[in-house]
Amino acid sequence: MTEMISTREGFGQELLELGKGNDKIVVVSADLEDATRAEYFKERFPQRFFSVGIAEQDMVGTAAGLSLMGLIPFVNSFAVFLTNRAYDMLRLDICYNNCNVKIVCSHAGMTVGEDGASAQCLEDLALMRVLPNIKVICPADALEARKATRALVQEKGPMYLRTGRAPSPVITKETDPFIVGKANILCDGSDVTIFGCGVMVSQALQAAQILKKEKIEARVVNMHTIKPIDAKIIIESARQTGAVVSAEEHQAYGGLGSAIAEVLVQNHPVPMEMVAVKDTFGESGTPEELLKAYHLKDVDIVQAAKRAVARKRKSNA
Numbered sequence: 001m002t003e004m005i006s007t008r009e010g011f012g013q014e015l016l017e018l019g020k021g022n023d024k025i026v027v028v029s030a031d032l033e034d035a036t037r038a039e040y041f042k043e044r045f046p047q048r049f050f051s052v053g054i055a056e057q058d059m060v061g062t063a064a065g066l067s068l069m070g071l072i073p074f075v076n077s078f079a080v081f082l083t084n085r086a087y088d089m090l091r092l093d094i095c096y097n098n099c100n101v102k103i104v105c106s107h108a109g110m111t112v113g114e115d116g117a118s119a120q121c122l123e124d125l126a127l128m129r130v131l132p133n134i135k136v137i138c139p140a141d142a143l144e145a146r147k148a149t150r151a152l153v154q155e156k157g158p159m160y161l162r163t164g165r166a167p168s169p170v171i172t173k174e175t176d177p178f179i180v181g182k183a184n185i186l187c188d189g190s191d192v193t194i195f196g197c198g199v200m201v202s203q204a205l206q207a208a209q210i211l212k213k214e215k216i217e218a219r220v221v222n223m224h225t226i227k228p229i230d231a232k233i234i235i236e237s238a239r240q241t242g243a244v245v246s247a248e249e250h251q252a253y254g255g256l257g258s259a260i261a262e263v264l265v266q267n268h269p270v271p272m273e274m275v276a277v278k279d280t281f282g283e284s285g286t287p288e289e290l291l292k293a294y295h296l297k298d299v300d301i302v303q304a305a306k307r308a309v310a311r312k313r314k315s316n317a
Contacts, residue, residue, distance in 0.1 A: 010145030012037025079105035079121035109249035111287035126254025140201035147178035189217035207301035271311035273304035
């Protein structure tokens with residue numbers, strides 16, 4: 001049976017391990033460390049943990065100052081609070097000054113579930129990737145979230161890590177490489193490429209199995225890094241399969257799909273379909289109910305892949 005662990009759990013566990021060997025790592029929190037799992041670090045290293053209360057803007061400014069002292073600050077909160085409420089500070093305090101601050105946001109996407117529209121951040125990838133100097137990562141599972149957390153410490157400069165609340169399948173292996181800016185091909189195919197990030201990678205793999213039964217061979221690519229986007233693998237996949245689908249737990253505007261489309265339109269345009277939230281807010285429900293209601297399931301990826309393949313065949317006719 002596939003192990004189910006949330007990506008926020010992977011982050012929290014790895015941050016604790018990193019703290020044991022690097023005393024420059026500090027955490028600044030806005031009263032949600034229990035939900036983001038930064039509480040593991042707090043319990044072990046209280047002297048390196050700073051709580052500012054429910055004040056996301058203050059948290060970001062404090063972290064910027066700590067980074068200028070040579071420390072490696074992690075800030076953490078819900079995605080909807082940190083990327084929306086503190087955007088000006090993220091832009092000017094951290095990105096403009098190219099501060100070595102690590103921004104970790106949990107409870108992103110539709111799978112926040114029962115908390116409803118006010119807590120379901122569906123625009124964070126778009127908001128963050130447009131800022132200069134920052135790198136944006138959305139891991140596929142808890143194991144990859146651990147690797148991404150390690151990368152945050154190894155890489156210099158601002159970095160954004162998107163994690164989720166709901167347990168999701170662990171689909172990667174410990175031996176799988178994780179390099180910021182370099183996507184991983186999880187299965188190969190010649191008819192269509194499905195690019196996914198976050199929880200949608202597991203849905204993409206399931207979609208590939210369904211498509212295979214219908215004689216459509218789908219390549220599945222784990223696009224864990226949204227910025228810098230892996231243009232090489234996007235162009236190569238477009239040339240080799242001739243059709244593309246993007247799958248993300250995010251608005252259709254400005255996220256993974258848009259980043260891929262920007263590469264394709266400048267280098268190798270092919271038929272493309274986007275599986276994403278279609279310009280709407282969410283609602284309350286279980287993660288599974290919401291993925292189904294907002295057409296973010298494997299069957300929706302299957303239909304998108306069929307549309308892309310049909311368009312390819314029509315253009316080649």
